[in-house]
Amino acid sequence: MNSRPTNAFKYCIRVSWGDCDPAKIVYTGRLTNFSLDAINAWWGDKFDGDGWYQMELDKNVGTPFVRFEMDFHQPVTPRETLYCFVWPLRLGNTSISFRVEGEQGGNLCFSARTVSVFTIADQFEKRAAPEEMRRVIEMYLPSD
Amino acid sequence: MNSRPTNAFKYCIRVSWGDCDPAKIVYTGRLTNFSLDAINAWWGDKFDGDGWYQMELDKNVGTPFVRFEMDFHQPVTPRETLYCFVWPLRLGNTSISFRVEGEQGGNLCFSARTVSVFTIADQFEKRAAPEEMRRVIEMYLPSD
Amino acid sequence: MNSRPTNAFKYCIRVSWGDCDPAKIVYTGRLTNFSLDAINAWWGDKFDGDGWYQMELDKNVGTPFVRFEMDFHQPVTPRETLYCFVWPLRLGNTSISFRVEGEQGGNLCFSARTVSVFTIADQFEKRAAPEEMRRVIEMYLPSD
Amino acid sequence: MNSRPTNAFKYCIRVSWGDCDPAKIVYTGRLTNFSLDAINAWWGDKFDGDGWYQMELDKNVGTPFVRFEMDFHQPVTPRETLYCFVWPLRLGNTSISFRVEGEQGGNLCFSARTVSVFTIADQFEKRAAPEEMRRVIEMYLPSD
Numbered sequence: 001m002n003s004r005p006t007n008a009f010k011y012c013i014r015v016s017w018g019d020c021d022p023a024k025i026v027y028t029g030r031l032t033n034f035s036l037d038a039i040n041a042w043w044g045d046k047f048d049g050d051g052w053y054q055m056e057l058d059k060n061v062g063t064p065f066v067r068f069e070m071d072f073h074q075p076v077t078p079r080e081t082l083y084c085f086v087w088p089l090r091l092g093n094t095s096i097s098f099r100v101e102g103e104q105g106g107n108l109c110f111s112a113r114t115v116s117v118f119t120i121a122d123q124f125e126k127r128a129a130p131e132e133m134r135r136v137i138e139m140y141l142p143s144d
Numbered sequence: 145m146n147s148r149p150t151n152a153f154k155y156c157i158r159v160s161w162g163d164c165d166p167a168k169i170v171y172t173g174r175l176t177n178f179s180l181d182a183i184n185a186w187w188g189d190k191f192d193g194d195g196w197y198q199m200e201l202d203k204n205v206g207t208p209f210v211r212f213e214m215d216f217h218q219p220v221t222p223r224e225t226l227y228c229f230v231w232p233l234r235l236g237n238t239s240i241s242f243r244v245e246g247e248q249g250g251n252l253c254f255s256a257r258t259v260s261v262f263t264i265a266d267q268f269e270k271r272a273a274p275e276e277m278r279r280v281i282e283m284y285l286p287s288d
Numbered sequence: 289m290n291s292r293p294t295n296a297f298k299y300c301i302r303v304s305w306g307d308c309d310p311a312k313i314v315y316t317g318r319l320t321n322f323s324l325d326a327i328n329a330w331w332g333d334k335f336d337g338d339g340w341y342q343m344e345l346d347k348n349v350g351t352p353f354v355r356f357e358m359d360f361h362q363p364v365t366p367r368e369t370l371y372c373f374v375w376p377l378r379l380g381n382t383s384i385s386f387r388v389e390g391e392q393g394g395n396l397c398f399s400a401r402t403v404s405v406f407t408i409a410d411q412f413e414k415r416a417a418p419e420e421m422r423r424v425i426e427m428y429l430p431s432d
Numbered sequence: 433m434n435s436r437p438t439n440a441f442k443y444c445i446r447v448s449w450g451d452c453d454p455a456k457i458v459y460t461g462r463l464t465n466f467s468l469d470a471i472n473a474w475w476g477d478k479f480d481g482d483g484w485y486q487m488e489l490d491k492n493v494g495t496p497f498v499r500f501e502m503d504f505h506q507p508v509t510p511r512e513t514l515y516c517f518v519w520p521l522r523l524g525n526t527s528i529s530f531r532v533e534g535e536q537g538g539n540l541c542f543s544a545r546t547v548s549v550f551t552i553a554d555q556f557e558k559r560a561a562p563e564e565m566r567r568v569i570e571m572y573l574p575s576d
C-alpha cells in the first residue's frame with residue numbers, strides 16, 4: 001500500500017569519498033542527511049525552485065520535522081549514482097508526511113518516512129497548510 | 145516503560161553556530177548526527193574508550209544500523225549545552241537497540257530509537273553479539 | 289596568470305537550507321567541503337568516473353591534502369546553482385595542485401587552492417604520480 | 433615567530449568513526465570544520481560563553497571569514513583526543529586573524545590560519561571591532 005507512485009520525484013545524489021566511513025560505505029549520518037536533501041529538492045521541484053530556504057524566508061512557511069524514521073537495507077557506496085525517490089504520503093490540516101526511497105543499481109538501499117508540521121516560520125507557530133501549497137501537494141498524494 | 149534508567153550514559157554536546165540553519169535552531173540533519181555521536185560515545189564509555197572505530201578495526205565487530213527513528217519535541221540551540229542520555233533498550237542474539245534522549249535546560253528536545261545488527265566487520269556478515277560484549281551490555285539493560 | 293582555462297571542469301552544486309547558517313548564507317565549513325567535492329568530481333570526470341574512492345580502493349593511489357587555502361569573496365545562498373570550476377594548477381613529481389572557483393549568478397564567491405601528494409594508499413607512503421594518470425592530468429594543466 | 437603562546441586556548445575534540453573516511457583517518461573536510469569549531473569555542477571561552485551565535489544574534493556583530501589556510505602534517509584518528517590550540521594572531525581595525533594548531537599524542541597534526549572581518553551582522557557591512565571586544569582580544573595577542 002505504500003508502493004512508490006509512478007510520478008515519484010527522482011533526485012540524483014553523487015556520493016563521494018568524504019561521505020564514506022572506514023567500512024567503505026556511506027556513513028549512516030550522511031544517509032539521514034541525503035533523505036532530508038531529497039525532500040528539500042522535492043519542494044523545489046514542485047514549487048518553481050523554492051525549497052525550504054525560499055519557503056521560510058520568502059513565504060514565511062516552515063515545515064519543521066516532528067518525526068523521522070529510516071530503514072537501512074543495503075549499503076550505499078560512491079560506485080554508482082544514488083537515486084532518491086520522494087513523494088508525499090499524507091497531507092493533514094497542519095502536517096505533511098513524506099516517503100523517501102534510496103536506490104543504487106536498481107536495489108533499494110534505504111527508505112525513510114517523515115512527518116513535518118506547517119508553521120508560521122518567523123513565529124515558529126503551527127498553522128494550516130497554505131491553500132496554494134495544498135492544491136499542488138494534493139496532485140502528488142497517492143490515490144487509494 | 146521506556147523511562148530513562150538512572151544510570152543512563154550522559155553525553156555533552158557543545159552546539160555551534162555551524163550546526164544551525166537560518167531558522168536559528170539546529171538543523172534536523174545535525175540532530176540525527178548528534179544521536180549517532182552519542183551512541184558511539186556510549187560504546188567508548190563502556191568499553192575502555194573503544195567506540196565504533198576500535199570495534200571495527202581492532203575487534204572486527206561492526207554494528208551497522210538497520211533502523212533509526214527520531215521524534216523532535218523542541219528546537220535545540222547553541223545557548224545551552226545539549227545533554228544526550230543513552231542506554232541500550234534491548235539486546236537480541238544478533239542485534240542491539242538503543243535509546244537517546246536529548247535535553248537542553250531540563251527540557252526534552254528529541255528522542256531517538258535505533259536498531260543495529262552485530263556483524264563480522266570485514267565480511268559485513270551478521271553474527272551473534274560477542275560474549276564479552278554481551279556481559280557488559282547486559283549490565284545496562286533496563287530491568288522490567 | 290592564474291586565470292581560469294576555458295576547459296576548466298564545471299561542477300554544479302545544489303545548495304540547500306541545511307548548508308546555511310543563521311546568517312542565511314552557506315556556512316564556511318560547507319564551502320570548504322564543496323571545494324573538496326568539486327576536486328573529487330574533477331578526478332571522476334577525467335578518469336571514467338573514478339573519484340577518490342576508486343583511486344584509493346581499486347588503484348591503491350591516494351592524494352591526501354597537505355595544503356588548503358581559500359578566499360571568500362561573496363556569500364553563497366540556495367537561491368542559485370553554485371558552479372565550481374576546477375583545474376589542476378601544477379603537477380610535480382609527487383604532488384598536484386588544484387584551483388577551484390565558485391560562482392553564483394556570474395559572480396565569483398570563493399576561490400580555493402590546494403596541494404596534495406600522491407601516495408601508495410594502503411601504505412600512506414609518498415610516491416611519484418602514476419604515469420597513466422600523469423598523461424591525462426597534463427592535458428589539463430595551464431599552458432604558460 | 434608564530435610560536436604558540438602559553439595561554440593559547442585549548443579545545444578538546446572527540447573524534448568519531450563518522451569523521452573518518454575509508455583511509456581510516458579523519459576526512460579533510462572534517463578537519464576544516466574542526467578548525468572553525470575551535471575558533472567559535474575561543475570566542476565562547478573569552479566572552480562568557482558567547483560564540484558566533486550570540487555575537488550575531490544578540491550583539492549584532494559578525495566575523496565572516498575572508499581567508500582560510502590550512503596545512504596538514506599528520507593524520508588524525510579517533511584513537512586519541514584531538515586538542516586544538518587557538519589564539520588570535522593579529523587584530524586590525526576591522527579584521528581579526530586566528531591561528532589553530534591541532535595535536536594528537538603530542539604531535540602537530542594540522543595548523544590553520546584565518547582572517548575574518550568584523551561586520552554589522554544584520555547589514556553584512558564591514559565595521560570596526562567593537563571597543564569592548566577589542567579590549568578583551570588584545571589581552572591574548574602575541575607580544576612581539
